[in-house]
């Protein structure tokens with residue numbers, strides 16, 4: 001069977017369907033989640049922000065010559081992980097952000113990694129996570145050494161980068177693309193691991209709504225039953241129809257880049 005993910009398939013030209021990847025950005029308030037998200041999407045650094053907003057953005061990316069439809073959820077969890085299922089059940093990969101000039105944010109990132117590890121244990125699946133030490137430009141005020149960041153990442157088996165939302169775009173883009181690669185690897189692994197079963201049913205178009213267990217995302221499985229071998233649908237392949245922010249405080253209705261108008265952009 002041809003690989004759906006990973007390296008470009010033979011014949012997978014510019015018309016092949018883009019890989020869909022959902023990426024959630026986690027971390028304590030002020031770590032720089034919004035700044036990194038906006039930097040990645042616009043190449044710009046924002047200095048003003050609304051800490052109560054949680055939005056999901058879409059971006060068409062090309063990673064390793066493969067088109068990727070990337071959705072980025074810039075979460076706003078206040079000080080501790082809360083109502084986390086909205087992103088745990090949605091994301092294919094996670095960026096856990098702390099600020100190198102804040103030990104508190106580093107400790108916060110540790111609770112997010114623990115949360116992800118617990119979720120992986122409960123669901124018996126693995127979820128790629130990358131640990132990011134942000135605000136590298138503030139290194140003179142460091143409260144967290146690079147070695148500490150690397151050690152924490154090592155403990156949870158995730159990649160580790162130090163970045164800055166106000167320095168070069170390429171580095172930030174590299175980190176987001178690494179997250180896509182990690183997600184792609186995991187999706188490919190799951191896709192290969194899915195069991196096959198034989199069905200005698202005739203072709204039917206079956207739609208089973210997958211809530212929204214927490215009222216956050218509506219997903220639809222589109223499965224075609226045929227008289228041949230077919231694959232069991234996996235959650236990761238559910239077609240995401242809508243993505244809504246769960247934050248009651250969010251005043252934004254349509255998450256697009258035009259929403260950034262309110263920010264002061266340099």
Ligand SMILES: Nc1nc2c(ncn2[C@@H]2O[C@H](COP(=O)(O)OP(=O)(O)OP(=O)(O)O)[C@@H](O)[C@H]2O)c(=O)[nH]1
Pocket residue numbers: 027028029030031032033034035036046047048049050051052075076077078134135136137138163164165166167
């Ligand atoms: N010097 C520096 N400041 C940054 C960097 N990233 C973010 N900031 C600043 O840090 C503050 C917090 O950044 P945000 O991106 O809003 O942080 P957040 O994690 O989204 O915080 P919440 O929205 O409260 O969850 C803002 O004043 C940013 O301008 C960075 O890389 N370097």
